[in-house]
Amino acid sequence: MAAAPASKMPVLVAVCLAGIILPLSFVSGSIATPVISRELGGSAQALSWITNAFMLSFGCFLMAAGSLADEVGRKKVFISGVSLFALLSGLIGFSSSLLWIDVMRALQGVAAAAALAGGSASLAQEFEGRAQMRAFSMLGSSFGIGLAFGPFLAGLLIAHFGWRAVFLSSMVIALLSLSIGVSRLRESKNPDAAGIDWPGTVLFTAMLALLTWALMAIPAQGADSALVLSLLAATVVLLVLFVGVEKRVKHPMLDLSLFRYARFIGVQALPLATAFAFVVLLVLLPMQFIGVAGMTEQQAGLMMMALSLPMLFVPMFAPLLTHWISAGLVCTLGLLISAVGLGWLSQAILHQNMLGALVPMVVIGVGIGLPWGLMDGLSISVVPKERAGMATGIFSTTRVAGEGIALAIVGAMLAGFVGHGLQKIVPVTHSASESQAIQRLATGDLYQASLALPNVSASQLTLIYADAFHQLLLWLAAITLVSAVIVYAALCLRKSPATASEPLCERDQ
Incomplete structure (x- = not known):
């Protein structure tokens, strides 16, 4: 199959730019955590949520975001995700509260899930055959670029401009992706989309959140503490409920x-x-x-x-x-x-x-x-x-x-x-x-x-x-x-x- 038409390349560029900032946000957050600790203080557990909150919400909402993209439109979900990611990156860059940084990092994970799900689905619609394989290979390479250069870029920005520049740089890249994607992406939906499995999504998200909370509470509370054991017990209950729901719904998550x-x-x-x-x-x-x-x-x-x-x-x-x-x-x-x-x-x-x-x-x-x-x-x-x-x-x-x-x-x-x-x-x-x-x-x-x-x-x-x-x-x-x-x-x-x-x-x- 011939190379993809030049008219489709801006779509690939927009999605790949979004693909760069997702791992970039993850690895740069870990580089920025020590200096955030020196400036804002906070407990070790609260500081660890800078990274964990992002990864947890990202993983929890990825499948739901894919279903939403099929239901309401892949372009809408991609643009909404990248827009929210840019907004939250800017707010984190100007925040002076560790609690709000943790909250916004969790919301960033939701935005990242929407951007990845909507962007991947859009690429699948724009490209076919070998061109599609090359497009997804480029998306994978974008993740590699974010992982490879994220730590160095974060260290460079922190050394010269402070930790806030790490998140503001993500906002700039997101806005660049947005400026291309708004005008060049075509809207598409799945006419046979079955909607979102909300009960399954809520149970799955709550289960992962409680499990992560339990694991993160072990250093401070101990593995045999009432809090940790209660959270683990609640995780098991939610798992049983989740399996039961997924076996019964017509279109499971x-x-x-x-x-x-x-x-x-x-x-x-x-x-x-x-x-x-x-x-x-x-x-x-x-x-x-x-x-x-x-x-x-x-x-x-x-x-x-x-x-x-x-x-x-x-x-x-x-x-x-x-x-x-x-x-x-x-x-x-x-x-x-x-x-x-x-x-x-x-x-x-x-x-x-x-x-x-x-x-x-x-x-x-x-x-x-x-x-x-x-x-x-x-x-x-x-x-x-x-x-x-x-x-x-x-x-x-x-x-x-x-x-x-x-x-x-x-x-x-x-x-x-x-x-x-x-x-x-x-x-x-x-x-x-x-x-x-x-x-x-x-x-x-x-x-x-x-x-x-x-x-x-x-x-x-x-x-x-x-x-x-x-x-x-x-x-x-x-x-x-x-x-x-x-x-x-x-x-x-x-x-x-x-x-x-x-x-x-x-x-x-």
Whole structure:
């Protein structure tokens, strides 16, 4: 098929600009958190919501936004999402309240879901065949650009203009996308759209919110506290209700029957693995570099490029490998490489060798880039063709919501390791200052942790944090290895007669 007409390129540019600011907003928020803490204060939990609130609402509303785009119009949803994102970015840039920043970051996640769902659907309408594949490849590359250059751009802006410039720059990019999209996107709807599954959407959103709240409350309250146990119990109740509703509604938000396909379940392990092996590091490593190692935000941004720069190239290289080995084996190999990188990085962090961390960060980025470049296509290929739309929606939700949950889990794990390390140095008092110090140190805030524990030296706290982060990275390596086994078993050893005649471990011909 010939190249797409030039008249359609502005549509691609508008959607790709929106695609850049979504990961840019995520990674730059983590770089900005330490300096926001110094200026506005706030508890460690409130500061962690700067990132978690965005990821949680993004994941919760992605499928609902897709249904809304089909119902009311893809252009309307895209324009509304980008407009709201730009407005909220500007408001965050001028905000002086951490609470309102957290609230607006949650609303930003909703806007991001609308922008991504509406933009992706618009691309599918504008392009066909090979041109459509190239268009979505460009959208994926836009995400890679946001991930690769987000940390450096954020560090550069903070160093010269302050943290507010990070969010104002997102507003500028969003407005540029909006200026093109308003005039060049065509409106389209699905005439057979069945509407939004509101009961399922509300239950799903509430379930994820309570689960994330429970995980984030563990460092401060303890895993056996009444609050955490109540939230987890409520999460289970909502899960049961959600499953019951989805089985009964005519057009469910989540088609549970897709989980009968073993290979579909295996594909869902891929975004969860990338969340634990890669995405959480985009948040944790800047805190280590800035709060513990004492780097500037600009230096931390440069360091982070070792992890994220491979995402610009490796995902595009991964499909070429499938001419010689299968997609399932490429993904498995990538996860194994990442697990090795995580183990290697744990040693560099343990010895606080920041330059020594660069090479294993590159290894992790290269390893994760292999499944990253294939898993979107796999999410469609492992189910019958007529179920591809729902499969894509489930996969995208698993990816984004899984990243938010993974952040909450690793945060709780790191705080637990820090608390255990602290017990070896000082008697356990369970005081408010001790709890605050653990939470602060777990988020890489060495200064505030030292203030909360004046009898413990900064060097001791650094060793505690290094050992805790070392343990966490080993656990992440183990999770990645288990994920590799699951992916290999599901994609290479199992085949589903309903979807394909050959397992995914047969190389592409």
